[in-house]
Structure formats: C-alpha cells, structure tokens
Amino acid sequence: MASGSGSISTSSKSKKSKEDIGWKYHKLVDLNNTSRVMCNFCNKVTIGGITRAKRHQIGIKGDVAACPGCPQMVRDELFANLQKKNLKKDMMSSGNSFDDEFGFGDDEKEVELRELPRGFVGSTLSIGGSKNKKAKTTGGAKGPMDLFMYQKPKVVLEKRKLKNDKEHTEKLLEYHKSQWIRYEVTRMSDSWTDRKQRSIINFLVNSPVGTMFIKSIDASSFVKIGEKLFELIDGVVEEIEAKNVIQLVTDDGSNYVVAGKLLEEKRKHIFWTPCVAYCIDFMLEDIGKISKVKRTIQRAMSLVGFIYNHSSTLNLMRQFTNNIELVRHRVTRFATTFLSLQSVYKHKTNIRKMFMSDDWVNSKLAKDFKGVKAMHAVMAATFQNGVLYALKVIGPLVSILRLVDSEKKLAMPYIYEVMGKANDGIKRSLNEDASKYNEVLDIIDRRWECQLYRPLHATVYYLNPATVYGTPNMD
Numbered sequence: 001m002a003s004g005s006g007s008i009s010t011s012s013k014s015k016k017s018k019e020d021i022g023w024k025y026h027k028l029v030d031l032n033n034t035s036r037v038m039c040n041f042c043n044k045v046t047i048g049g050i051t052r053a054k055r056h057q058i059g060i061k062g063d064v065a066a067c068p069g070c071p072q073m074v075r076d077e078l079f080a081n082l083q084k085k086n087l088k089k090d091m092m093s094s095g096n097s098f099d100d101e102f103g104f105g106d107d108e109k110e111v112e113l114r115e116l117p118r119g120f121v122g123s124t125l126s127i128g129g130s131k132n133k134k135a136k137t138t139g140g141a142k143g144p145m146d147l148f149m150y151q152k153p154k155v156v157l158e159k160r161k162l163k164n165d166k167e168h169t170e171k172l173l174e175y176h177k178s179q180w181i182r183y184e185v186t187r188m189s190d191s192w193t194d195r196k197q198r199s200i201i202n203f204l205v206n207s208p209v210g211t212m213f214i215k216s217i218d219a220s221s222f223v224k225i226g227e228k229l230f231e232l233i234d235g236v237v238e239e240i241e242a243k244n245v246i247q248l249v250t251d252d253g254s255n256y257v258v259a260g261k262l263l264e265e266k267r268k269h270i271f272w273t274p275c276v277a278y279c280i281d282f283m284l285e286d287i288g289k290i291s292k293v294k295r296t297i298q299r300a301m302s303l304v305g306f307i308y309n310h311s312s313t314l315n316l317m318r319q320f321t322n323n324i325e326l327v328r329h330r331v332t333r334f335a336t337t338f339l340s341l342q343s344v345y346k347h348k349t350n351i352r353k354m355f356m357s358d359d360w361v362n363s364k365l366a367k368d369f370k371g372v373k374a375m376h377a378v379m380a381a382t383f384q385n386g387v388l389y390a391l392k393v394i395g396p397l398v399s400i401l402r403l404v405d406s407e408k409k410l411a412m413p414y415i416y417e418v419m420g421k422a423n424d425g426i427k428r429s430l431n432e433d434a435s436k437y438n439e440v441l442d443i444i445d446r447r448w449e450c451q452l453y454r455p456l457h458a459t460v461y462y463l464n465p466a467t468v469y470g471t472p473n474m475d
Contacts, residue, residue, distance in 0.1 A: 021081050022054040025074055025311075040311035041069035054078050068325050069318075071308045176205070176212045180240065183207045186247040187237055189256075191223070199223040203236050214240065226258025233259055234266065247271050251278040252451050271456050276404045276415060277332070279451045280397055284334035286443045287393060296386035297337060299377050300344050306374045313371075316359055320350040338391070338398045345387045351378050392429040393440045396422035413464035415457045419448060 029036040029045055037053040038045050044067065046053045052064055058078050059066035185207040192200055201223070203214040214236065222228035237245050248263055250256040252274035260272030287293055304326050307313050317326070326343040329336050344351070354360060355375045365371040377383050400418050404411040423441055430436040461467055 020050045020054075022050040022057075022078065025057060025070075025078075026050060026053050039067055039070075041071075041074075041308070041314055042067050043315070054082065058082065069308060069314060069327070071305070173212060176207065176209060177240075179207055179209045180205065180244045183209070184246040185240075185244055186249055187233075187240065187245050188249045189233065189251075191219075191251060201232075205240055224255050226255045227262070229255055229259035230262040234263060237263070237267070237270070242267055242270075245270055247273055247456065249273050249275055251275050252282065271454070273454050273456055274451050276411065276452065277401060279447055280401045280404065281332050281334060282451075283444055283447045284332075284338075284394060284397055284401075286447070287397075287440055288334065288337075290439055290443075292386060293390045293393065296383065296390045297341070299383055300341055300387060301337070302370075303374050303377050304340055304344065306370050310365060312363065313360075313365060316354055316357070317351065320354040320357075321347050332401065334394070335398055335401055338394050341387050341390055341394075345384065345391060348378070348384055348387075355379070389430075389436075393426055393437070395429075396425040397444075412457060413460045413467070415452065416461040417467060419444075419452070 025040050026037045027040065028034060029038050035047055035049055036045055037047075037050055039053065039056060041057070044056060044065070046056050046064055048064075056064045057067045057070040058075055059070070185205050188204045188206055188211075190202040190204065192202070194200055198218050199220045201217045201219050203217070205212050205214060217232065219229070219232065222232075233248065233250075237248070245267075246269060248260060248270055250260060250272070256274070260274075263270055264272050288297060307317050308327065318324075324343070324347065326340055326347070327336070328339040328343070355378055360366055360375075363371075366375070400422060403409070403414065403418060423444065426437050426440060
C-alpha cells in the first residue's frame with residue numbers, strides 16, 4: 001500500500017514538472033533523466049531539475065551562474081511565474097495567521113525564542129534544521145501546541161543575525177554622524193519605482209568616510225509636486241543637521257529642480273546639483289530621438305531581438321562570433337544600446353556570413369518576414385553606416401557615463417574637462433563636418449547649460465591640481 005502511494009506521488013510530481021513554464025526555454029539532455037537540463041540560449045547544462053535551470057535564466061545569484069543570452073522578456077516571464085508560485089506558497093502557509101487568529105502575541109513568541117536556543121548549545125547545527133533530537137522538547141513546552149510554537153533553528157539563527165546586523169548598523173551610523181561634524185557632507189536622494197509601481201525615494205549621505213543610507217520614503221502621493229518634495233527634502237536635511245550639509249544631489253526632473261531651488265533659497269549655504277549620470281542619460285535619450293539615430297537603433301534592436309528570440313538563430317550566431325554575445329547589459333538603457341550597436345558593427349562580417357550560410361538559407365526562419373527583414377538590414381550598407389554614425393555621436397557620452405558611475409575615481413573634478421573632450425571628439429570623428437554634428441552638439445549644450453553648468457563643478461575644476469598644472473593657458 002505504501003509503495004503504491006509513493007508511485008502515485010512520484011508520477012504526479014513528474015507530471016507537474018513537465019507542465020512547468022520553464023520547459024519552453026529548456027530541453028532535457030537525457031529523456032530518462034529530468035535532473036540534467038540544457039538552456040536553449042547558452043547551451044549550459046544545469047543539474048538539479050527545471051527549477052535550478054530557471055534560476056540560471058532569470059539570473060538569480062547563488063548556486064548557479066546567470067545566462068548571458070536570455071532575452072529580457074523571457075527573464076520577466078520566468079520571474080513573474082516564480083513570484084506567483086512564491087505567493088501561492090505564502091498563502092498556503094498558516095503559521096502567522098494561526099498566531100494572529102488565536103491571539104499569540106509578540107510577548108509569547110519572544111519567550112519561546114529566548115528558551116529555544118538553550119537547547120542548541122553544544123549541538124551540531126545545520127541551516128535546514130537541528131541534528132539534536134532533544135532540542136525539540138527544549139523550553140519546557142509540552143502538549144499538542146508544541147507543533148505550532150516550535151521555531152526552527154534557521155529562524156532563530158536568522159533573528160539573532162538580524163539583531164546583530166542592526167546593532168552593527170547603528171554603531172556604523174553613529175560613527176558616520178560623528179564624522180559629519182568634522183567634514184561637510186552631500187545629501188543625496190535616489191528615486192525609483194518598485195514592482196507595485198510605488199515611487200520610492202532613498203536618502204543617503206556622502207562624506208569622506210563613505211556613503212551612508214539614512215531611510216526610504218514612499219512618495220507616491222506627492223512625488224510630482226516640487227513644493228511637497230522640498231518639504232520632504234528639507235526635513236531630511238534638518239534631521240542630519242543642516243549646518244553639516246553643503247550639497248544636495250537629486251535627479252533632474254522638473255519636480256526636483258523646483259525642490260532644489262527652494263532649498264537653495266531657504267538655506268543659502270547649500271548647493272543643489274542634479275545627478276550627472278541622469279543628465280548624461282537624458283542627453284543620450286535626446287540624441288536617440290534624432291531621426292537618423294532613432295531609425296538605426298530601431299533596426300539594430302529589431303535585428304538583435306530577432307536573433308535572441310529564436311534559439312536556433314542564437315546558436316547559429318554564436319558559432320560565427322565564437323560565442324561572443326551581441327547583448328551586454330549595463331546600468332542604463334542607452335549604455336546597453338551603445339554596447340549592442342558596438343557589437344553589431346564589430347561582428348558585422350561574421351553576422352553577414354551567418355545569414356549567407358547553408359544552415360540559415362535552409363531554415364524556416366529564412367523565409368519568415370522578420371527573418372528576411374533582419375537579413376536585409378545586415379546586408380544594407382546604409383544600415384552599417386547608420387550604426388557607425390550613431391557610435392561616433394553616442395560613444396564619447398557613454399565614456400563619461402562610465403566615469404561618473406565608477407567608484408574608482410572622483411568624477412566631479414573632471415566633469416568640465418571630459419565634456420569639452422567629448423564635444424571635440426564628436427567633431428573629429430565626423431571630420432569637422434558641422435552639418436553632421438551641429439544638431440548633436442546643440443542637444444549637449446542645451447542640457448549642459450540648464451543642468452550641468454553648476455558653481456560646484458566649476459570650482460572643483462579650477463581647484464583640481466591635474467587641471468591647474470596641466471593647462472598652461474587658463475583664464
């Protein structure tokens with residue numbers, strides 16, 4: 001009877017596994033072994049079934065390397081499916097709801113937590129649970145309610161670690177606060193949108209001893225109102241003592257411009273500075289709207305998307321590029337686009353060879369409308385010329401983006417210098433032909449004058465020894 005029940009359980013488990021959404025993007029190495037699974041995008045074989053294979057494609061760090069070729073839409077689909085499953089598991093779990101429903105408050109739980117660890121002193125612990133059987137009866141708990149009150153060692157250890165981490169963070173914050181009095185600091189805000197579409201603002205303080213996170217605020221109800229943002233930011237400045245703050249750094253949306261100017265009016269010693277990375281990214285977005293650049297980017301992304309959305313084409317492409325990827329993700333969307341354009345241009349000969357190969361010509365996709373369109377794009381000289389033009393006007397700005405996003409070197413003393421070099425570089429790459437670069441430089445100048453032309457940038461430029469002693473003729 002027991003064996004019959006076991007076989008039913010195994011077969012239902014196997015059936016459930018075969019219905020998993022992950023099989024759309026994976027295949028078995030051996031049909032008789034569901035443990036060894038191959039990724040359709042990079043051909044990596046993972047051991048541990050479809051669940052571990054999906055973690056590889058989603059890019060969850062831990063026990064498996066992330067897939068370098070998985071399209072973003074596939075990652076999103078698999079991640080959403082994983083979230084749905086986790087939510088279902090949470091709903092099935094009754095531990096917390098039982099405590100709430102039957103009135104077991106925090107005090108009773110704390111008693112259990114204080115008592116339980118004593119049973120583990122000198123015991124051999126594993127993260128999954130205890131090897132000490134006596135530990136389960138520790139704390140004097142007896143009777144049928146033990147099942148609901150027992151806390152696993154993993155939970156106890158995690159709570160202990162959380163408490164220790166909290167104490168460490170509080171001590172670290174106190175140390176930073178003591179240094180803020182010695183050094184004047186920069187107050188920074190970083191806004192982002194979470195999966196529930198809430199507008200979250202992170203507040204941080206930067207000083208010579210490092211950057212310290214202060215708190216996060218859900219600003220969904222007022223984030224677009226500059227005056228409300230000013231009240232919030234001013235309150236945070238007051239919390240960390242306004243006399244210690246000399247600079248406020250935010251993104252450069254119109255709401256933050258209003259908030260920054262209001263703060264400068266109220267507190268004369270504080271400079272508002274928009275984030276350089278945001279400004280450069282906006283320059284890139286504006287350049288991306290130029291018809292020639294926009295058309296080229298659309299065609300290039302369509303080509304790359306077609307290749308990566310079909311595993312057969314993706315594998316064929318890798319054969320011709322020696323497994324070098326066309327997609328390399330970076331911090332901003334335009335930096336990623338630039339690197340993709342760079343790869344398309346660098347490997348244009350190999351990609352053309354791929355579309356002329358027998359494997360491609362004999363495939364079904366060669367007769368597909370999108371396949372024909374992709375092939376024509378690669379073969380067209382106008383497309384390749386467009387890619388080269390886009391690289392010439394975008395490249396210098398992406399280099400600045402790398403500088404300001406890097407933590408290896410302070411960027412502010414070099415902003416004036418690198419912006420001037422970027423303009424000169426664009427002119428030289430286009431053979432000093434004003435008709436080709438005027439529109440691009442107008443965009444850069446417009447963003448520069450209204451956002452990046454700040455007193456602090458000018459000050460640190462002229463106080464930078466590398467600038468002063470490296471430039472013989474300074475006004």
